[in-house]
Amino acid sequence: MVEPKGQQVGTNALPPDRAGVSAGTAGATMSAIVGPSYGSSEVLRHEVVDRPVVGDGEVLIRVRAASVCSGDVHLLTGKPYLIRLGFGLRRPKYRIPGQDVAGVVVAVGDKVTGFRIGDEVYGKTSGGGFAEYVCVSARTLAPKPATLTFEQAAAVPDSGMTALQGLREVGGLRPGGSVLVNGASGGVGTFAVQIAKALGGEVTAVCSTRHLAAVRDLGADHVIDYTAEDFTEVDGEYDIIFDLVGNRSLRECRRVLTPGGVFVSSAGSPGGNWLSPVLWIGKVVLANLFASQTFAPLLMRPTRADLEFLTGLAENATLRPLIERRYPLAETAAAFAHIADGHAQGKTVILACS
Template sequence: MTGLLKPKINIFGADIAGRIEEVGKNVKQFKPGDEVFGDLAQCGWGGFAEYVCVPENVLALKPASMTFEEAAAVPQAGLLALQGLRDKVQIQPGQKVLINGAGGGAGTFAVQIAKLFGAEVTGVDNTSKLDMLRSIGADQVIDYTQEDFTKNGQVYDLILDVVTYRSIFDYKPALSPKGIYVMLGGGSWARVIQAMFLGPLISMTGSKKMHVLMYKPNKKEDVDFMKELLEAGKVKPVIDRRYPLSEVAEAFRYLG
């Protein structure tokens, strides 16, 4: 986000949804009036704006049944969850899956996707989000303000870490003998770097595996798969609050 002498990114915002106003002469996939959504993380960001100019390969047609607000909550969070569960570890029916940070954007999609794949899902978040997690399918919930899931004696076949504030060594006791830990990112960059360097070493020296997801924005087959789930009503974005563009700063303050 930062540069040497000035911010590298002048306008934040990755996820967008809206209606196409104009297209360039070489654009083949879209026309003015099409309703689209996408993730700008690979093309300079800039989503917190009334208009954006982007390559056509970062956009997809918005599911007709969704509002623009709902669609804008999907591109990055939905694909992070899908890639972390399906592409990175190939989640299997009957597995015990714990999602740390289950109440956020990627976490709420991860709960729903893991349930679709037949997993037994435990969601970890704060007190205010537990009822919501149950409502979207979590089999068990843990309030991290009251209980440390790494020390309660339970083990999981897969831990998907959305918040990334702890050392990867903390998670080993909570993994089954052949369990897998996947870090999605966020939280502390120091923890991400630690996992990138030490995760492969831990994985080579034991049966438990530690991975960091290398996110692939707008991967077409993943976008198509998410659209199918959304259009069928099998997953849905969970929206806590809505803010107008003029109150972006207030939205960031709310997120902390």
């Protein structure tokens, strides 16, 4: 284990919260990555903090691996600024970032059933994942797929559930349906390609030149290199456009949707730091007034049932996380910088414990 380089903090240095650090741990400490203020990856510090205490409905796990998603970057920077209404106006609500984790159960809170000490699990929490220990709600936790390592399992929750809900619940994908994934080489995109195939779809993947081989290997039936072609100008229509980039107008996308097709937007907030998220969602919703197609924004809601569905895909060898880079816990800031650059392939994983 790499020794932390930051300042050691005591019980009162950080506010107690379930996904951060909690008082009353009788001196037990852990290594963690702390983001005391909004900013770039440079604000992150590797410190020794108090170990969290398991609460009712929670499971305390020793983290073996965690992964960085684009949402972690937004919560660190506090941009778009509307995020701060729910996650802290002046500073981050969760001082320890990290939402996707995999590890071993070391304590179980009251009213929790289905988990025991020693279980290998994976899931999603509100924050606190970039640490040696974290408390996770039992509602968003599931047994780790037997076919996946801890590193692979940690890569699944946020991106996997976003892809699943976008395609199955919002997009209504059925066997034989045609799907275009715009942004197919990223965290959500690499899962979307595989899940769409598992649900019986015919998949067209849009990505840059350097990612073409990777998305083909994941099972894409067709690939479009956006540096050479505009997918809205290529002949063909799609039952579902799963947009993870937001770099084409709704009017352009409408041209390549089937008459009853669905445009699913999980592209975040293109174009600014203030009202752009609201304006973009408004445009997506209003587009339904002027077309036979459906335009729908996607807001992922983590559930154990969806994790268990993804577990089934992994154990049937139809889902495998694509991990581009791995970093030790002490180098989490470098992992954030890599994701913030915007050209990462697949997932980036943090190794919390050996």
